[in-house]
Amino acid sequence: MTANNYLPIYKAKPGEFRALAEAKKTHDRRTLPLFEVCRIGEGVRTAARFKNSSALTCAYLDETAQRIAQVRSGRSALVDAFQWNPDSLTETGEHVLPYIYSRLESMGVQVIPVIGYDRWDSTTYRLAMQGVEVPEDGYYCMRLDSHAIEDAEDPEFFEERVLDILDDLSIEPERCAALIDFGDVTALSIEDLTDQADRVMQVLAPLGFKFFSTAGCSLPPSIDKAVKKQDSTGKVIRKEMLLWQAMRVTYPQVKWLFGDYGVRGPNTAEDVISPNTNGKIRHTIGQSYYIVRGHSVQQPGKGAQMYKLAKTVVDSIHYMGKDFSWGDARILACSKEEFKGNSTDWIAIDTSHHMAWVVAEVEEFELKTTASVVSV
Template identity: 45%
Template sequence: MNTTYFPILKALGAEFTALENTKPGNATHIIPLFELPKVPDRKKYRESSTPITEFIDDTSEEIRRLWAGKYAMFDAYHWSPTATNEHGEHVIPYTYNALEFMGVQAVPVVGYDRWGVLEYQMALQSISRTHKGKFCIRLDHTAFEDSAEPDFFQENLGEIISLLELDPANCHVILDFEDVTPFGAIDLMGKFESLFNLISGYGFMSYSIAGCSLPKTINEAVKKPNTCGAVLRKEMLLWRSARQRFPRFPIYFGDYGVRGPNSNEGVPSKHTNGKIRHTIDKEYFVARGQSISKPPKGEQMWELAQKIIDSGHYLGDQFSWGDSEILRCSKKKFKGNAGQWIAIDTNHHLAYVVAEVAEFERVTASRTATVEE
């Protein structure tokens, strides 16, 4: 099994910076799903007569700069399923055409949760009529809920495949658990098995599991300011269990990087806490500071970076660009703002997960070979 990783990343500057600085050897194992955020509240877009069109064009250009010639999934999960640009064109086919024109191997994502909206169906049909590449079906909480009524769920899934004329053998499926903080590991595995048993007979090309264990705010992860703590990455435990439970199926790992599906989309706040989210084996090691509005303000990052280095989890400045930035910060070379630290944390996370998945697959394959002998 190839060690491919399917992260769901916000199509924002911090994530673009993280990908830009990802080592080529790691990037070859990553197929991102770019989540199109709402149009940011920036002067450029406030003063534009066509802010939606310009924002999608700008975002597509950034994806092209980083990912031209590679597979990139895209979705507008947080937009209305009827959203159009200023010229009346639905945002999904408009984004698809922009990415294709720019040389990205765009993979349209079909959201199960939005399929009942006629305008959404028609938008995806307009793509499927000419698209010869791969498709992705995204099964979120709506699909998990519907799986309690198997006939109803399979009727809906069958309609997606039929109306879009999809070939399951050319289609990737994401089982998207979104925010997994309310659930235990056993509950998650039960939810996975219930849904996976309903789709495993369709002959889909591949699958990935996605979820995020980081809560919406850092004070929910580490209660006390100026302390460190660990957050269990339940999505990683779930994926490992799924790989062992269904070893003959191509089930890949996915997550939300270092900020979850419901996190603040790049809107600055004066109450933001200084923090570093450092991915380690099956956990996030979190160094939490305090409000950046209080002394020592941004300079607190120097101490937080040193805490990461002294934690026993630091892998050295050669491991990733993000790790080299942590070292630079500990030497008081820069402080960084919230966006820069999302980029640094995400870059380390991408590098770590690629290595973590590869090691798990290597050990699993070795154990399987030993048993077969």
């Protein structure tokens, strides 16, 4: 069985689901996704499909579970509700996470419960997660966010808290993975990231966790912060990849998965459709995002601007060909003016290329790292 090497944190939204549905088997087998269940916004509350629902939260979680199962039935997936209040309950009085976990398991998804370090002080959350049943061959994943990263500045306190969480779950570290999640890293330098991750690893590396992953997103919430000028191109360094490579080399004795947020970060607006959205393609390349920015869809050209943006990608040195991924084939089709696509379509297209690129990138780095160790 091919081992996972990529742990993307995806919003449980149609664009990401489409990318996974269209993924090549070689890429899909390498990917272990964490699905972030988005909060219930106005778009969900007013949706016609939920109009007559007397239990909106249950109906929404049922729908989300169904969509996850369509792309992960028979396989593993991590699922979290990081943006929800820790004590969020369904109309039936059940905590939202055990509720959706139960639905997913009934549909054949092998759920890996995500334990929020930041939420463990909530009695409601803690009791709910302690009640989640995990099979003997299953495991958990502890999500270490900014609170944990800050706590690592006091190593003794941090280690005690981590061990307390494991003790509350009645598990050994071997039955838990550790995700060091930096979230939005646009304001952090590579040096800041590596120093902070190193503090965490100095405490956790000796404990014997199942595997480690770092995650973050260098893409700013809006495209104008990445590329200032309309109808132009630019690059954004993928600091999360440089961080993972540094940690992989510094701590070769533990198992690593690379993690990131795909092509849209944790702070991008959810359930909000902006009438002035810019046309854009976020095309992943070596250690960077190649950003092709258009202009507001309200300006002349509107959605048809995507033809030109796609052609810019296809004509660039960065285009890998239509066989590289489903997304790359769609970019070529758009450059030939066969379709324009909407914002959800382009999240799917960009995510598809990103997944294919990252899986290959991580595998290549692993081979080089292993070769260098053997040569020594």
